Amino acid sequence: MATQREREILNMIRHNPMISQKELAEKLGITRPGVASHISHLIKEGLITGKGYILPDEDHVTVIGAVNMDIFGVLTQDEVQSKVSNSGIITSQIGGMGRNIAVNLTSLGIETNLITAFGSDAYGEVFKNDALKHSVNINYAQQYNDLPTSVYMYVDRKDGERIIGVDNMTINQQITPDFLQQRLPSINGSQLVIFDTNLPANSIEWLYNNVDVPLIAKAVSVNKVNRLFASTPQLDMLVINGIEASLITGKKIENAEVAREVAKVLYQKVNAPVWLYVDELGITFYDGQDSYYQTFSNLVGQNLNGVGTSIVAAVAYARINEIQPKDAIKIAVDAAVLTSKTQDNISNEIRKIIY
Template identity: 25%
Template sequence: MDKTHDILCIGSVLWDVIGRTDRSMRVGSDVPGRIVRVPGGVAMNIAMALARLGMKPDLLTAIGRDPAGAELMEAAKVRGIGTDHVYLSEDLPTDSYMAVEGANGLIAAIADAHSLERAGDKVLRPLADGRLGTVNAPYAGPVALDGNLTTALLREIAHSPLFAKADLRIAPASPGKAERLLPLLDHPRATFYVNLEEAGLLAQTVFDSSAEAARALVDKGAHRVLVTNGGKGASLAQSGSHETDVLTQTPPEVLVARVTGAGDTFMAAHIAAEMRGADAASALTAALEAAALYVSGDTPL
């Protein structure tokens, strides 16, 4: 089996087209700014952040055999991200994402991950055919999994022997897709990374704080949960702990230059810190500091 990587990143890998302005915006605003096209998608964002932290991520995703796909594969390779196990489709185009960000945060976004959804379990073939694992010898390393996969496939993953030994790190692709992850909520080897809104959707309630949300998700059966709440703090809760044992920290204050990818950076930094042996408090601190650096615009794409 392939041993050339530290972690698998499963999910969306696509092109981000993002318009940014330093002015506050509302519906109908027409303002000057900058438009960039950069590699993106939750799995790709996590992989890029992991690579910047010295890790060796490998992608499991679907990319089209088209010019956009060829550029994306090359962009991954030059960033030190493995692409040997990517499913390359002859008939599905490379996915894309479009967002508008103002001084007051994310204004609107549209994610077109239809090719990944249509590829289905083809992206998981390396975990079953011996390249990365088999049913009898499942992959036993860390896996970052995002919610851009279909509900049916995520439900299959929740019960699949192919993931029985994996250290699952799970993130919604967006609040609109958070509920896709419900089949995985009580997975005994899963760590969830969600923001306050996503936590509320999973628990079907509204929370006032990250600590309240993290505790509630663990009470609903989650093994371990990290909940972020922008600049107001992030909390970690784990099954088997006392209700007062929720770890909460506040991120450094920074001027916000960008928001798309911040949660993925937080998740990647937390995973990398834990893989290097950091304790719970130190890993959370490292994640918050990395996310703050990212939103300030000081981290390269």
């Protein structure tokens, strides 16, 4: 883990890769041997890749989160009958918050590393082939012989409303602080890092304390969202849906005005810009000063499972390309609408949002 002093040295090197240890010492008011000691530690941590002050490549995004096989049913009848069979369409496809975000990012032309855990089972092989197909780098992911790949099973109404979901995601407990520490040089060599709350709470805390680049959180599940607050959040951005936001704030979001109020409350909790999306309404942005709202005028209710991850990818793309929130929110809405039009977790047409 880099100290505050070492972060200062890294910042100076980024601005002037040819700076000497003597110049660093003079600017920082410390001795040259002191600088040498810090440089040695930075090399050991992988934050500098050699004595020539070569910094790791920053032209990639790192996503840390879940991959799982989604097995879902969509009812074709209006009323749900308990304890009997209900007519519908059953589908299975590779998914997971981390995987979906990563695929959307590569579709937008952003080189992406996905740090995740998966099993040596049939679903794990499906995931590896899927990553290859979508050019997602999984060199930093870990495959386990004795654990199953995560599975998420759920049932939606005709309009896309979730009735029930059941998951077996115990493999994500393997994404520990030690697991992440081994990958720290690549993580801190990213343009930005995105994680979801499928991670254990102590791993999220580790990210807060060790990631030196912009950190974006994607809230996942009312049962897991509070992991964000196991310690004081150190975020650059939070993306969250209306259900999770209502749980945290205790406010039911029924209109755009309430959505803005909830976004402001969330901002106070995380001290970072908030992107709040509500399927029945739209997207709200708040950063402590500016507030923007864009409605979902034509969100289709076939399968809304991938909408959130498309929004994350869109706002990450906007952040990297320095697109202001008032324009980024339009891109995010377009990404959500495109994704809602397919039964897949991702849209093959998401690249249209940047044309």
